Every structure is written in structure tokens, then in C-alpha cells.
Amino acid sequence: MRLRASLAVAAVLTLTTAVPAAAARSEEPVPDRSLFLTVSGSENTWIRGVALSCPPAPDARHPHAATACAALVAAAGDLDRLPGEPHLCTKEYAPVTVMAIGTWDGRPVTWRKTFPSACEADTLTGPVFRF
Structure with missing residues (x-):
């Protein structure tokens, strides 16, 4: 159970850090x-x-x-x-x-x-x- 919870937390952290980075890249001025x-x-x-x-x-x-x-x-x-x-x-x-x-x-x-x-x-x- 702890392994599943750890994996879920890791997945959420990965998504929350990846989304702002992608958003920042798309907001670079053209x-x-x-x-x-x-x-x-x-x-x-x-x-x-x-x-x-x-x-x-x-x-x-x-x-x-x-x-x-x-x-x-x-x-x-x-x-x-x-x-x-x-x-x-x-x-x-x-x-x-x-x-x-x-x-x-x-x-x-x-x-x-x-x-x-x-x-x-x-x-x-x-x-x-x-x-």
C-alpha cells in the first residue's frame, strides 16, 4: 500500500512540476x-x-x-x-x-x-x- 501511495505522490509531483515548465516554454515571446x-x-x-x-x-x-x-x-x-x-x-x-x-x-x-x-x-x- 505504501508503495502505491509513494508512486501516486511521485506521479502528482512530476505532473505539477512538468506542467508549469511546459507552460513557461509556450509563453516565451515569439x-x-x-x-x-x-x-x-x-x-x-x-x-x-x-x-x-x-x-x-x-x-x-x-x-x-x-x-x-x-x-x-x-x-x-x-x-x-x-x-x-x-x-x-x-x-x-x-x-x-x-x-x-x-x-x-x-x-x-x-x-x-x-x-x-x-x-x-x-x-x-x-x-x-x-x-
Whole structure:
């Protein structure tokens, strides 16, 4: 009988110490990783924009949200270090400007870069500005 009582007390103690630890882990703050991304044509003749939050919500508007977030995580949020997806582009000159404004891991982000073409932007930024 004492053995059963001891085992029951041990089980209760284990559960009462495990539950707060699990709850504490789930309450850790999730880093703010939210960016508003834009792509615009030469002299702002056209502009597109989309919000991206990482990890992406189920109703994310960015068509490649999961892979865009993965690329940003791989670059530690530094858009100059995006892994990109190299592929061939024509030498046509039709400049586009991409911009990101928001927060990554609590740090403010304001990033802007002009590329000779949409293809070159896609090659160097991968899925992040592919919308």
C-alpha cells in the first residue's frame, strides 16, 4: 500500500512540476518578424505590396510565405544576405525597386534596392519579393 501511495505522490509531483515548465516554454515571446514588402517599376510607374509575417499565418497573403520566411531566417533577417535562386535572365533593362519595411527579431528594418530587371531581382532575392 505504501508503495502505491509513494508512486501516486511521485506521479502528482512530476505532473505539477512538468506542467508549469511546459507552460513557461509556450509563453516565451515569439520574435517580431513582420515586413511590408514592395516591388515598383521604373519611376514608380506601378507598385505592388504585401505583408509578410514569419512564421506565416494560415491566411498569409504572400504567395510564397513559407519559403520567403525560410530564406529570411537563413539570412538572419539581413536582406543583403538572401540566398537567392540563381537562374538565367535576359539583358533587357527594365529596372525594378524592391523595398522592405518592418521589424525582424525586434530590430527595425528599412531596406531598398534597385535591380536592372524583375528577373535579376528574383535571382538575387528568391521568393521574398516574388508576389
